[in-house]
Amino acid sequence: MEIIFTLDEIDAVAQKIISENPKKVILFKGLMGVGKTTLIKSLAKKLGVNDATSSPTFSLVNEYQISNNQYIYHFDVYRLKNETEALDMGIDEYLYSGNWCFIEWAENIPNLIPLEHSKIKIVMLPDGRRHLTLTQNT
Numbered sequence: 001m002e003i004i005f006t007l008d009e010i011d012a013v014a015q016k017i018i019s020e021n022p023k024k025v026i027l028f029k030g031l032m033g034v035g036k037t038t039l040i041k042s043l044a045k046k047l048g049v050n051d052a053t054s055s056p057t058f059s060l061v062n063e064y065q066i067s068n069n070q071y072i073y074h075f076d077v078y079r080l081k082n083e084t085e086a087l088d089m090g091i092d093e094y095l096y097s098g099n100w101c102f103i104e105w106a107e108n109i110p111n112l113i114p115l116e117h118s119k120i121k122i123v124m125l126p127d128g129r130r131h132l133t134l135t136q137n138t
Contacts, residue, residue, distance in 0.1 A: 001134040004125070007035060013132065014042035020134055022118035025095055027106040030122035035130055037076075039122070040102045044072050047100065060089060071099040078105040083112055 028036040048066035
């Protein structure tokens with residue numbers, strides 16, 4: 001799936017992503033400031049999060065409960081120095097929990113990502129719109 005959008009359209013984009021039935025582990029790729037966290041906030045809202053959401057830059061993971069005792073885990077692994085740090089925080093338990101896992105900067109932990117996952121790549125266009133590509137890895 002490919003979409004070109006403005007940030008004003010992000011809620012509709014989040015709904016479109018969900019309708020594509022992505023894998024529950026989603027990797028978000030894009031330069032800093034492109035809108036990864038903003039999109040994740042919108043996805044969380046569309047999936048049923050009522051609480052305020054924020055970037056887990058300093059905590060590494062934020063946890064949000066949704067219906068039926070399910071959770072959304074939002075990771076920002078930008079600051080990790082190596083995959084051992086991710087393992088020390090128990091990331092493997094999160095990734096194989098069956099819950100939604102949204103991961104920013106997943107390229108810092110390439111060997112820990114489950115084989116079945118989706119990828120969202122966001123690129124800012126010269127006019128300020130974003131080009132999003134959603135792919136499935138099965």
